[in-house]
Amino acid sequence: MYRIIKCVLLLTIFSGCSEVQTPENSFHSRIINAQLPLKLVDIDWQNQKKILQVNDGIESRIEDTVREYYKAANFLDSLQDNYYIGAIRLQADFQTIFLVVLRHYPTGYTNSKVLFYDNDMKEFIPGTFDFNLLALYDNADRKLKISNLKELFKIETPEIQLVDFNGDGFRDFQFTSLKHNGTYNAIQTTIISIKNHKIDTLSTTEKVIGSYN
DSSP states (O other): OHHHHHHHHHHHHHHHHHHHHSOOOOOOOOEEEEOSSBOGGGOOTTOGGGBOOOOHHHHHHHHHHHHHHHHTTTOOHHHHHHHEEEEEEEEOSSEEEEEEEEEOTTTOOEEEEEEEEETTTTEEOSSOEEOOOTTTEEEETTEEEEOHHHHHTTOOSOSEEEEOSSSSSOOEEEEEEEEEETTEEEEEEEEEEEETTEEEEEEEEEEEEEOOO
């Protein structure tokens, strides 16, 4: 009887140690595979067949980006997963984009961070690009929906596409958003190139499209 009780106690101790050593990570990156040019309106956020499994390095970088975004607002880690919408992977010739889509706190506006991944070096380019989506898309239940402004101005340009900006045969990344400030509305176009393992902004332009209050 003594041996049986001893074995039960040992099994209980080992079982408890195992639970302590393997805590569950509550963050889920929810990375969707998509193609360039990207129109966010076409993304099916619920399609499980499009969800990617990525390596720990990519998962960790996306998680760090999300946590850093909400850090300034003293946002609790336990709530961040509810405000993070998801990420989209877009592969190009030399780099891969990871578009990290976020619900801003406390306004609830749609925002995003762009990460650039070097396909040859198998690592992320230092830094991020802030890509504001608040005037183009609303969000609910981890999905995006077209904003009233996007519908009003009939904006159908892809949010991200490849262009040969300098005519040098190398394709750059073009980001298109809507800048809205009171009655001022303009299509904002930013051209980004990756040179010498750095994010290089080649051009930022605005084209006024009308007034809406």
